[in-house]
Amino acid sequence: MMRKMKSLLMSISLVLIMFPVLSIAGEVTFPTFSYEGQELAKVREWEKTWVGKKVSTENIDQVKEFLSEGVYKAMKTPQTFGAPSLWFEIVPYKPYEVSKGMIEATKKYAPGSRLDANEALVNFGDVAGYPFPQAKTGAEMAWNFDSNTRGDTHHVMNEGEVVDCRTRLERHAGHLRWDTYWMSRTEVAPIPKIPEDKNNRGIFRSFFQRHIAPVDFVDTTMLEIRYKDLTREEDLWVYTAMFRRIRRYATSQRSDTIDGTDMIYDDQDGWYTAPTWNTYKLLGRADLLVGRHQDNKNAQRVTGQGFWNGIQRERANLYAVEVVNKDKNYIYGKQIWYLDPETWQMNFKMMYNRQGELWKMYEMFYNEYPTVQGQKAAYLSCEHTVDFIRHHGSPSKYTIKGIGLDIKLEQYQTSSLKEKAY
Amino acid sequence: MKRKILLTATFLFVLMVVLPRLSFAFYLLDDKLRVKGSIYEFSIIGTNIDHKVKHYRDTNLGLMRTKATLELLYKGWECQDSMLNVFGFFKYWYEATPDIDKKYRKAIDPELRRKFQTSRYDQDDWINELYVDYYRGPWNIRAGKQIVFWSEVELTRTIDQINQLDLRHSTPGIDPWDEIKMGLWMFRGFYNSHLPGQLIFEGIWIPGDFEPVRTPTEGTFMGDPPAPDLGHKPTYGGQNAAIEKTWNRSRPAVSLRNSSFAARVRGNSEVFLFKTAYLLDWTLSYYHGMNNTPVARHGTIGFASQYNLNPNTLNGYMDTNALSRVFGFKRPKVPSRLWEYKFEDMFGASLQTYVPSLKGVLRGEFLYELGRPESTINPKEDVASYQKSITGTAREDVVNVGVTYDRPIPVGFLRSPSMQWLGSNGTIDASFGWNEQWKRGDVKMYHSTFGEGQKIQTAFNITARTGLRNNELTPVFRAFWNTRKWGYYVLALAYSPGAHVRAEFGYMAFFAHNVWDSNEAHAKGKDQVYLKLGYEF
Numbered sequence: 001m002m003r004k005m006k007s008l009l010m011s012i013s014l015v016l017i018m019f020p021v022l023s024i025a026g027e028v029t030f031p032t033f034s035y036e037g038q039e040l041a042k043v044r045e046w047e048k049t050w051v052g053k054k055v056s057t058e059n060i061d062q063v064k065e066f067l068s069e070g071v072y073k074a075m076k077t078p079q080t081f082g083a084p085s086l087w088f089e090i091v092p093y094k095p096y097e098v099s100k101g102m103i104e105a106t107k108k109y110a111p112g113s114r115l116d117a118n119e120a121l122v123n124f125g126d127v128a129g130y131p132f133p134q135a136k137t138g139a140e141m142a143w144n145f146d147s148n149t150r151g152d153t154h155h156v157m158n159e160g161e162v163v164d165c166r167t168r169l170e171r172h173a174g175h176l177r178w179d180t181y182w183m184s185r186t187e188v189a190p191i192p193k194i195p196e197d198k199n200n201r202g203i204f205r206s207f208f209q210r211h212i213a214p215v216d217f218v219d220t221t222m223l224e225i226r227y228k229d230l231t232r233e234e235d236l237w238v239y240t241a242m243f244r245r246i247r248r249y250a251t252s253q254r255s256d257t258i259d260g261t262d263m264i265y266d267d268q269d270g271w272y273t274a275p276t277w278n279t280y281k282l283l284g285r286a287d288l289l290v291g292r293h294q295d296n297k298n299a300q301r302v303t304g305q306g307f308w309n310g311i312q313r314e315r316a317n318l319y320a321v322e323v324v325n326k327d328k329n330y331i332y333g334k335q336i337w338y339l340d341p342e343t344w345q346m347n348f349k350m351m352y353n354r355q356g357e358l359w360k361m362y363e364m365f366y367n368e369y370p371t372v373q374g375q376k377a378a379y380l381s382c383e384h385t386v387d388f389i390r391h392h393g394s395p396s397k398y399t400i401k402g403i404g405l406d407i408k409l410e411q412y413q414t415s416s417l418k419e420k421a422y
Numbered sequence: 423m424k425r426k427i428l429l430t431a432t433f434l435f436v437l438m439v440v441l442p443r444l445s446f447a448f449y450l451l452d453d454k455l456r457v458k459g460s461i462y463e464f465s466i467i468g469t470n471i472d473h474k475v476k477h478y479r480d481t482n483l484g485l486m487r488t489k490a491t492l493e494l495l496y497k498g499w500e501c502q503d504s505m506l507n508v509f510g511f512f513k514y515w516y517e518a519t520p521d522i523d524k525k526y527r528k529a530i531d532p533e534l535r536r537k538f539q540t541s542r543y544d545q546d547d548w549i550n551e552l553y554v555d556y557y558r559g560p561w562n563i564r565a566g567k568q569i570v571f572w573s574e575v576e577l578t579r580t581i582d583q584i585n586q587l588d589l590r591h592s593t594p595g596i597d598p599w600d601e602i603k604m605g606l607w608m609f610r611g612f613y614n615s616h617l618p619g620q621l622i623f624e625g626i627w628i629p630g631d632f633e634p635v636r637t638p639t640e641g642t643f644m645g646d647p648p649a650p651d652l653g654h655k656p657t658y659g660g661q662n663a664a665i666e667k668t669w670n671r672s673r674p675a676v677s678l679r680n681s682s683f684a685a686r687v688r689g690n691s692e693v694f695l696f697k698t699a700y701l702l703d704w705t706l707s708y709y710h711g712m713n714n715t716p717v718a719r720h721g722t723i724g725f726a727s728q729y730n731l732n733p734n735t736l737n738g739y740m741d742t743n744a745l746s747r748v749f750g751f752k753r754p755k756v757p758s759r760l761w762e763y764k765f766e767d768m769f770g771a772s773l774q775t776y777v778p779s780l781k782g783v784l785r786g787e788f789l790y791e792l793g794r795p796e797s798t799i800n801p802k803e804d805v806a807s808y809q810k811s812i813t814g815t816a817r818e819d820v821v822n823v824g825v826t827y828d829r830p831i832p833v834g835f836l837r838s839p840s841m842q843w844l845g846s847n848g849t850i851d852a853s854f855g856w857n858e859q860w861k862r863g864d865v866k867m868y869h870s871t872f873g874e875g876q877k878i879q880t881a882f883n884i885t886a887r888t889g890l891r892n893n894e895l896t897p898v899f900r901a902f903w904n905t906r907k908w909g910y911y912v913l914a915l916a917y918s919p920g921a922h923v924r925a926e927f928g929y930m931a932f933f934a935h936n937v938w939d940s941n942e943a944h945a946k947g948k949d950q951v952y953l954k955l956g957y958e959f
Binding site: 162164167169170171172201212213214215216218229232233235237242243244245246247248249250251255256257259260261262264329331353354355357359387389390392410413414415419420422 | 447458460493495505507509511555557562569571573574598599600614620622688690692699701703774775776778781782783785828829830832834837838839842843845847848849851889891892893894918919920921922924958959
């Protein structure tokens with residue numbers, strides 16, 4: 001009897017001790033996937049018909065339901081983007097391998113995550129991982145997107161063309177880029193953030209960029225710093241090789257196009273600045289064909305073509321979020337972001353002018369790359385931004401030099417701007 | 423002439439055929455050598471040439487310059503914390519207007535014309551920059567011919583005084599700064615410290631190399647016609663040509679005794695004002711170097727009178743030259759070392775920061791010139807400023823201030839959906855500037871052809887530009903206004919259609935209440951349209 005009582009008491013104690021852990025673990029389901037169970041089975045069934053098939057202007061209507069308004073529009077009128085025909089290939093849906101660090105951080109910090117009255121993430125900068133793995137609102141999804149550090153540090157080369165599809169004139173543009181998350185880190189030590197004695201300005205994220213083309217921009221360098229303080233605007237410096245001067249830039253110049261491409265500064269990585277500059281409304285989910293495992297060698301185009309051919313599209317069940325900037329004079333009337341539920345990356349976004357017309361589309365085609373830490377990170381493989389009104393496009397490809405590298409923080413000082421620049 | 427045209431055409435043809443394959447700087451020698459370059463044709467046509475100048479012109483051509491540049495970067499070696507590069511920037515130009523316009527040719531002194539028409543003012547003029555660049559840890563040493571850029575503000579160079587300008591062909595803003603600034607052979611070192619404020623220490627030693635400012639050559643479009651004016655018998659060799667030649671012959675020798683020194687510290691500090699964080703980029707600088715304009719040499723001034731006709735003295739030579747010109751006598755031989763380039767000290771500071779409440783960037787520069795050398799005059803001598811005899815030399819202190827406020831201005835009209843065909847980013851990048859100069863001391867005593875006796879100069883400028891058709895087209899408006907009612911404005915349109923071809927078309931107009939207020943005011947009557955057509959690779 002005593003033994004039974006003892007066992008019962010021990011069991012009750014164990015349950016009491018484990019209760020909080022079990023309940024938290026119960027709330028956080030992560031990783032989350034586009035499809036599971038029956039949904040996945042249906043997708044696999046559909047793939048039996050379509051995987052390996054080339055979808056072109058001629059048979060595009062057969063998969064119309066899985067295409068965004070922008071892709072369908074471009075593919076129906078390929079001449080407007082300088083191509084006789086546009087095509088892509090369908091590949092099977094493949095879930096992302098989310099890194100160990102991201103899973104641990106999400107499970108550790110997500111249970112305590114909440115937004116304040118201004119839809120700002122409480123404890124932003126002191127936490128890591130996706131704050132809302134089971135996001136319910138557009139704002140929560142935007143914060144998940146913002147928390148996707150994709151391996152924490154990156155060194156990449158981006159080369160592309162600025163294409164006027166009407167005249168078929170092209171201008172080559174390219175840059176090398178280093179960027180580092182100083183906070184919300186999940187992979188590169190120290191985790192979750194660089195200690196304050198090495199980051200007394202409260203830097204959240206920084207990038208350094210060295211242009212390699214066009215000729216007039218060779219050796220022009222840029223440094224941008226985003227802060228933990230969400231009310232503080234980013235600091236931007238540009239060393240213009242042509243004038244040999246380091247100049248501060250007003251970050252209200254963020255709606256300027258980058259090097260004459262179709263992207264504005266805010267468009268970098270989908271949305272570069274703090275989520276709090278926008279309001280968000282969840283529109284729902286959309287089953288769409290997007291580039292998640294793109295080998296950029298397959299992305300092809302001819303001179304004068306502003307839209308990639310050869311994109312390897314797979315089905316994914318994305319979240320669609322309507323985004324409106326709080327600045328009434330903002331260059332876009334609204335944007336619709338399409339976010340991937342596995343990594344919260346932005347697969348593409350549609351930009352509308354202030355009359356509500358579809359103006360631009362920015363498609364980001366990812367691939368999974370190994371990190372220095374032996375994990376995988378989904379990063380851009382290639383991309384294109386297309387302007388539907390001016391029939392203009394900016395296709396580009398990325399060369400990954402390293403993800404999860406130990407990039408020296410000195411790289412993000414203004415002294416680096418002029419170094420090795422001629 | 424035909425040969426030159428043929429050569430240029432062949433060169434352009436080769437560029438057009440061979441280089442379109444290379445849409446940007448290309449690499450040779452296993453990617454160790456980066457090659458960049460350009461060829462530009464730059465033409466100026468005067469639109470309101472003064473009738474007094476007409477007898478020195480067959481055409482309205484102001485410039486017809488073909489210029490080629492070649493930029494080479496050789497990556498010597500690179501290992502973990504050290505790197506050695508060699509950088510060279512070379513230029514060659516030929517200015518053909520004197521070959522096309524015979525009267526124009528006759529207006530320019532042959533000695534000066536040869537220097538004006540091509541890049542051979544000095545033996546090393548074709549080398550814009552050529553230096554070894556060595557990095558090791560926090561150190562960076564650069565040795566060779568270099569150009570130093572220290573200014574941050576638009577249009578003026580408040581603290582940027584080390585390399586002087588070649589202003590003979592055009593004006594700053596139309597010609598790129600790195601091509602009109604003249605390189606100097608120097609040693610330059612940087613130390614990137616880990617001190618608070620990310621301090622960077624910079625030191626410069628220029629062991630004797632010196633280039634004075636090159637002002638517009640007499641008889642050329644940007645210069646004055648030869649004076650005194652001989653009306654129906656135009657000929658070269660006026661007073662300005664005489665001055666330029668005597669200045670040339672007074673240039674100091676390349677000697678360690680003529681070394682210049684400069685130092686600068688650059689920092690980055692965060693300050694809080696009214697709970698707002700401001701990240702300040704600041705510099706403090708010091709320069710000990712020669713003033714870009716010479717003063718009279720004590721031993722050879724000669725007595726200060728219009729009747730001094732001793733051609734071996736400064737006053738006498740100028741008087742004799744003028745009389746010889748008017749009466750057709752043999753010109754006096756140009757004496758050497760009538761002038762002297764003297765050292766002065768300059769203390770500078772600059773600051774730039776983004777100001778959230780202004781939604782723009784504020785930049786400021788300050789320069790205190792200590793002991794600027796000046797030639798003196800007798801202010802009571804009742805002749806025009808440029809005729810006054812020189813009595814001696816003195817030193818004055820000068821305070822210079824420059825402030826600019828850069829702000830991107832959203833333009834609703836450009837942002838409206840009906841204007842999207844323009845491909846505009848909907849923003850005008852505007853820069854508003856204020857410049858002030860205050861000369862200390864009795865300025866009436868100082869010799870000055872322009873702005874004689876003026877103690878204070880106040881000027882404002884504005885630059886506005888935007889990008890259209892995805893930056894294929896860049897319209898620019900630039901204006902400068904001095905409160906003494908002189909200034910200029912420029913309307914320009916730059917066109918960058920593809921990877922290589924670059925064009926710029928513009929109109930520049932000068933205005934002045936009194937053309938003797940400044941060198942720029944004196945440009946009244948040089949209104950122009952200009953066209954730059956180039957190919958870059």
